Amino acid sequence: MSEVWPARAAEAADVTRLLIAFRDWLGEELPDGDAFAASVAHLVDDPATEFLLGRLDAGSPPCGVCQLRFRHSIWTAAPDCWLEDLYVEEAARGRGVGGALVGLACERASERGARRIELDANEHNRGAIALYESLGFSSASKVHGKMRGRDLFMGRRLP
Secondary structure, eight states: OOEEEEOOGGGHHHHHHHHHHHHHHTTOOOSOHHHHHHHHHHHTTOTTEEEEEEESSTTSOOOEEEEEEEEEETTTTEEEEEEEEEEEOGGGTTTTHHHHHHHHHHHHHHHTTOSEEEOOOOTTOHHHHHHHHHTTOOSOTTOBTTBOSOOOOOOOOOO
């Protein structure tokens, strides 16, 4: 049975290790390990950020991480939760850790008064998309009035 919990500041090294593993899984080289550690140290004290950790059982080390970011939404008159990162080590995938982390993410968001939780996933990451859909996520969380259709995540890099 998977075990998940909100990470404490003392667990920043586990959060950092798992986020670096996520970076490596994505095939990226940057940010480097020191930058990840500095960012985690900064964000672990940010009240608008939560990190969640997960493991397969009480005797095993953390093998999954989830990062949540909160901001107030004019459209819902409540906080929105952005599930910024979710990563589970390869050996633990398909064993409930990811689903348990997302479940706790939804609980934490509800506890903070959030009216919605959002995320992005690469269209080729079929495993992640299947997980999110199985937990009730859809591509239409922001349907307003006449505007129907899929929500598209868009971005732009700045210099």
